Amino acid sequence: MGKLKRKKPAIKMKKKPENFSIENMQGKFLHRFQIDNDFPTLHILYPFLHDYIDFKDECITKYNKLVRRESNIEHYYLDPTMGISVNIDTHNKSYQLLIGTKKVVDQPLLYDEGSMEELIEIIKNVQGIHIHSTCISENSLENEEFVVSIFNVSIDNLKIRTEILDGKNSFLKLPSTTWYEDGVITPxxxxxxxxxxxxxxxxxxxxxxxxxxxxxxxxxxxxxxxxxxxxxxxxxxxxxxxxxxxxxxxxxxxxxxxxxxxxxxxxxxxxxxxxxxxxxxxxxxxxxxxxxxxxxxxxxxxxxxxxxxxxxxxxxxxxxANRREEFIRWIDPVRLDLGGLDGSKKILINEKSLEVGIYKHTNLQNLTDTYVRKIFNELVANKIGLALDLPLVNTSFHMDHATVGVITKLVPPPVFKLSEIKLELVQNFESLIDMVAFDIFICNSDRHIDNICFSKQQNLYYPMLIDHTRCLGGCKTNDLQKLNDDRFPYYLNLTGLEFINERISGVEVFDAIITRIKQINLDEIFSFSLDNELCKFIDSCSAYDEHIFEFLLKAFKKRQMHIESILKESLGL
Structure with missing residues (x-):
């Protein structure tokens, strides 16, 4: 059942009135049977979004209890004994799509890829059909699709699948355990x-x-x-x-x-x-x-x-079982758009500890070398920042069945942006001076006004540093080379942070953070273990080789030794 195009799961839609009928459907869609990567598929294309939603609602929302989701890997089937069914009439060369006992489609059977007998033979072998419904509307920016797999198919009123097992004994409510016993889904x-x-x-x-x-x-x-x-x-x-x-x-x-x-x-x-x-x-x-x-x-x-x-x-x-428990510890109560360029974001809550975090992620099928580097950069920067006693929160790798990314524990609310506070109420200002040295030390190319937030405590504001996906020089192929440069031009990125720049009169303002940088144990920092899953992705990333930690350790020890002169050169002091 491999598909060249990713199948999107059926999504619950708002309930529509139950006055749906074939009369409302005629002339509002284009349809065709075809073989998609060995699987017979009925493609239905809607030019208008409201017609598509009506059909989707009728197929999915009304019979949502029939859609089964198993495990952490999403895959959707419909119970073969109920819900949607297809009847093919080879004599009249037509087909009917039924929901329950109601015909919602009654159309000619359009198939241009070979003989009708070939199509029927493949449908019999597969004993099922995909319904692939898509909306591409000129009147809307929404282009979406859903795919359901149905196994209640009749040809000339004869069911091609007759063996129905007790639901208690059949996995995924498929009719025959032998159908997937060896992992081979015919054809x-x-x-x-x-x-x-x-x-x-x-x-x-x-x-x-x-x-x-x-x-x-x-x-x-x-x-x-x-x-x-x-x-x-x-x-x-x-x-x-x-x-x-x-x-x-x-x-x-x-x-x-x-x-x-x-x-x-x-x-x-x-x-x-x-x-x-x-x-x-x-x-x-x-x-x-x-x-x-x-x-x-x-x-x-x-x-x-x-x-x-x-x-x-x-x-x-x-x-x-142990890994699944880790997956489901985090629940997803809120989806939100926090802006930024580093992937989608949503709020997760740890069910055991009630910790709240921002999950910055991308879909697994869209995982690129660049995004693997962003995950790795964030984790490395977090380890170094916490070792320097800077105001960062813990960040950890996370993945589920469809996404991969990092969870950063949420800064204790309420949280404010720089534009929302009075500078004279900012506490621990020296941490912002330290931030400049930290960013130069780790070659962070993306510090800006929105990557600093302020936690309010007793009417005072405390800085918190977030978002370090573009440290280690950045995410491009040759960015790691910057780690060996004596000068890293941070100054160009201080736009909007002039209030910090005004406090940097000479290299002596960095005395405290220079001392801490020279005292941290880099061997210990770079010996941290990565999740097995992340190791697999890093191993697949063409930007890294097996000696990445040795390279980082050597480069950072060099920067550690010369941090004072690097700060002078980078800031023109």
Whole structure:
């Protein structure tokens, strides 16, 4: 079920009046059946947003209880015994889309990719259909889509899937456990297992992506050969998340990230029964630290395997019970736009400690080298700033099933901007002088008026320093070279902070912070351990090599030794 275009989950919409009917639908949409990466898909395009919302509301909101979300990996299905169904009439070459017992669409079956018999055969093999609904409106800036997978399909009034198991025994309420038992969703899906030695003992773990049509296989080859990045035999930009939802079931998610062209992303999510194959796979992966990746085409006439020259994967994140607990500790009560250029932001609350933090994040499929560097920069700057006793708050790496970023604990409210306070009420002003030296020391290229906030306590204002994603010289390819420069021109970034600049009469104002910089233990600071997940992303980032910490330690020790002259040169003192 791999899709070249990311499927957006069904979103609950405001309830609409229940007077929806086929009469209201006719002439308000364009439709066509096609095969998308091995999966039959009914594409419905709405030129008007209100018609799209009506259809979405009828399909999703009214039957929202049928939409199931499992685990930390989002994937949506509809219960095959209820809700939406499709009936195809091969004699009249038409189809009906029904919600409950009501026909909401009754249209000719449009299919231009081959014979009608071919389409019917593939639908029978898959035993399901995607409904992919999109709105592109000239009258609105909103372009959106939703995809649902339905398995209640009839051809000439004969159901193509008849075996229905008790919901208590079927994972994701799919009708047949054998359908996903080995991880292969016909006619395409993911298979995980091991290769065997001559004694039939597992020796290597393998992840295979299977295709069951020539078109699907060629499409996979084009995407993967065109976009996978290799370094010393390792695939650098294919992320694999395996979520052990319980002892009997797992979800596996494959996703290409870090692409220059985000429109060619690949992602798929597959439910798999836990079996001896998976246990052997996990054991081999834990032992070797990698698995092999291959493409396989299986049709009636041939079986072809493409191994990508023994490509190896180590970007595999396994979410077990302990890791899942860490994911769900943070709840998301508020989404907000805080401005800035470093990704989306939202408020998270730690359910256990009730700590509140700002989560600065990006979607996993949009993860780039630049954003990996921003995460890394923020964590390094936070470690150094806290070691220097500067007014920073703890920052930590965080990710969930779809996003990755950093959580910065929220500054104790109420919080004010510089423009909202009186300067004579600012306390601990020396920390702002220290901030200048700190920014020059860590090569922070992005200190401005909105990266300082003030916490109010008893009618006095205390500075807090935030946002250090552009330290270590910045986020561009050659920015790390700036760490070896004796002079870092911070002065150009003091626009709006003249009230601080006025207090810098000579290098002696930095005496206290210079002493602290020379006393901090850089070996200890740069020995901090990173989350395993972040290590995988850093390893995939072309801006870093395995010696990044050694490079930073050496560069910062040089800056530490010459900090006084660096401040003089940078500020022209």
């Amino acid at each position: 395409g899906g993911v298979s995980i297992g091991t290769s065997l030695d001559e004694n039939m003992q597992p020796i290597d773990s393998i992840i295979s992506l299977r295709s069951y049509t020539d078109q699907g296989y060629e499409s996979h080859k084009e995407i993967f050969w065109g976009n996978l990045k290799f370094e010393e035999g390792l695939v650098k930009n294919l992320s694999v998340i395996i979520d052990e939802t319980n002892k009997d079931n797992i979800l596996i998610k494959l996703e290409i990230f870090n692409l220059e062209n985000p429109t060619t992303l690949f992602n798929t999510t597959i439910p798999i029964k836990t079996s001896e194959n998976y246990l052997n796979f996990k054991s081999c992966f834990d032992k070797n630290g990698f698995c092999y990746f291959s493409l396989i085409k299986i049709t009636r006439s041939e079986e072809v395997e493409e191994t990508f020259n023994d490509a190896k994967l180590n970007n595999i994140i396994i979410i077990d």
